[in-house]
Amino acid sequence: MTTLVLACGHCNVPESVSSLSLDVPDRLVWDANLCGRSERILRQSIAPDTNVVFLVGPDLDQQVTLAEDAVGAGIHPLRIRFLDAWRLSPDRDSLVTHLRAVIAGMRTRGSVELMPSRSTNRFRGHLPRRSVVLPHRRYRAPLPRVDSSRCRAASGCDLCIRACPAQAIAKGTPPHVDPATCTSCGLCLAACPVGAIGHPSMDFRTFEAEAEQLAASPHRNLLVVCTPVLTGLTPKVLPSDSAMWRILEVPSLGALRPEKVLRLLAKGFDRVIGLAQRDCCPGTPGPFAVVAAFLEGFGYAGCVAHWDLQEGPVPSAWSLPPPRAVPPFGDLDSLAQAATMIPDAGVDLVPLPGPGAGVIEIDADRCTFCGLCAERCGSEALAIEESPSDELVLRFDHGRCDGCGLCIGICPERALTLRTAVDKRVIGRPVVLKEDVWVICRSCGARVAPRSMVAQVTARTKVSVDIDLCPDCKPRQLLAGFPSKR
Template sequence: MSVLILLCGHCGVPESAGSASFGTDVEARWSANLCHAAEEALRGTRSVEDLLTVGPDLEGQILVLEAAIRSGVDPLRIRFLDVWRVGKDAGDLIVHIRGALARMRATGGVKDSPRRSARTFRGALPRRSLLLPTVRYWAPLPRVDASRCVADAGCDLCVRACPASAIAGGNPPRIAPELCHGCSVCLAACPVAAVGHPALDFEGVEAEAGVLADGPRRTLLVACTATLVSLDSNELAAAPGPWRLLEVPSLGSLRSEQVLRLLAQGFDRIVAVGRGPCCPEGQAPFEVARALLANLGVPDRILFWNVQVGPVASDWAKALPSGGRPLPAVRSIHELALALAGSGGSAIDLPGRGAGLVTVEPDLCTFCELCAERCPTAALRIEDGDGGAVRITFDHELCDACGLCSPVCPEGALRVRSAVDPAAVGRRDRLAEDTWVCCRSCGRKVAPAAMIAVVAARLSSPAGLDLCPDCKPLRLVPSR
């Protein structure tokens, strides 16, 4: 046995939910009162690698967690499924259990992965932590892959994105375990996927969503852990049947293209569910995805709701007319825009990161290369052309409008626009072109002509600008 499922009858989970077949490596145990009998339910679990619990409230989950750790289960291989809070239908619970199992299997090994200790549990401060201040709970700690990180080029997007100020700049950046909240916003902020963790990566989320989408078309509710642990059926203004519930560390842990990939699994809609300010900037990826689809003629497929305002609208649980327009399975915003609008489509402005268009003012650019050096994805490049030409080129598909390039331009020649242009997908465009000035003595490249002109205009005596550093003293300093 490698996976154990515990279900709590005291919390209203029907015994029939544990009778389904979940695989030969899975055992399901239903307990009439798991909340107060965790030790008994976990007897004989020394061979368990993964534990999935359905039923206990937050305090009961802690008791199960502590008992499971004492039984030898890695705390990062323990998952709590909260869908029982909004519905007790056995069929729906079974689908969600299968989805959770798919995510756990896709997660892979976490034995040696970074982790942090904290007094909070699943985003809340339990009573047990107040009574026993020394109690600590384990949670994943994102790690930075130094081989992929581009902090040495000036990227600090993860540092700026962290709402807890837990990431210090460096090469690579350092994440302070005592400050990290586990929101995973840093994963979404990194344009080169250098920040990650097996228990937090999107592959597991996508695997779970794929199972939840199986069967009749549904509405997917995406909610952060802090919202889920307090969610109840009164906050859904419809029978729970049409809903599918997906947990993420925070709404801001997803990138806009990942939101679209979830929708493309086959859901009618995605509703991001938050509770007040629980997820800083959590609406951003959903707003970008919503705006893109609305401009492509696919409106009302991605929505956001704050449950503090009232129950989730019942209309959002209804099937779309004619089943809705299916989305193609794509990997990026650029691919989706091209698939739905065609190569002749116009550029679509977006309200945030996801895709970007860069323009350069040729009369101001000196081809200093600072923008290309700062670009973390190589969307911008300085390239040599025929006949001594030097060019700035741009690959739209590689740009997510991170905005790192524009501030470093000393001439103010570069602009970044959050937008996607189907006509620019699949090609590298030339933004500006100049010619190299070569050393009049040895023929080596000195600088682009535009840079020579700018420097010459600022010097009272511009002599020797067409000489390389090696030849300049030989030609300009009189010999004795």
């Protein structure tokens, strides 16, 4: 797959970039007035499946024109990127690093032609002037897609529906995304505990591939910036030593789960900062606040943070190395897994300000062993085990729990409580929450119900019933008590 980098001299991209060495078959073309001749240049240079990266100025309407020219030349919209980092750091090495990172990220995308999309009048998170003047002007934006083979909607999960601020997701198996309402905020991706929802422009494999390239130099800090904020970002809001910073563009900060933020840090950065401006991304500072609390609780303060530009420029103090570098986490699936990699610091329990890991506790006297909590749990953190001897065990695996809270809402007896926290004492050691036994039908030997459930029914009805008869045998026993007619 080829990547064509197009740089515009009229937008103040220096001609010296034309000497940058890219891997074959990637190419870089610098033109003194690319913005005025892009259509011709694109048609002369484009081959099938080409990715296009533009190095141009921040003018949104000009970017729209370039994107339309690229689409007109046969390029799919998901194969077009605008690299804004060159404007924020004049350092040549920084430009090369960011450019290689974007190319690496775009290579992770497979076929994009059949990916679902929606019509919109917004471009890169903003409303261009031409969309105001010409309201009929529409662009194409990708849509979330649900993998029905992984989705847990059939068992009652509705976390994506609850998370969607636009109410664009309707119940179904799998849920349906309304193209006319969806804003591509990405909160449904972060809410799904089993990774059943994907988005072509928010694939974490792309972000991770870019981060690996950006972390190639030691002692670097990473700014994770959403597209709408990045397009208006200026060097004055960054610390003066901007060469110490790398920039990762994501369509929405809200699409990231806490363990994904930690995986970005684990690529080798000193710090990872989520950069936002007011309410640009629904759901933030969520994942960054959770990871910041997690690391601070274990003695690694300042390695992850969230910063709102309404508070002012990015603090210069963050350019300095943090007091303590994080251990090499490697690839992570959960915060609980990360906790096992942290050396003993005399801390076991770390509370979190939101989902990311959870500890479930039970009021055993209330629990009837109905099994709804285990059935609803998408991560299988709650599970009921049955033995041949009719014994029942409800186990909780803290390492699997992300604190989504589905089990709390489904419990009819309100027997469960959830704390969003990481507890190293129980990671890797499933905890027995409750034990019980089946009541066996004295007539046919079938299982009737857990003893706790039978006891609750008996106590609430205050009626003398045969608790050791199954639904099939009970009517027969009742009929047997009546005298037969002759």
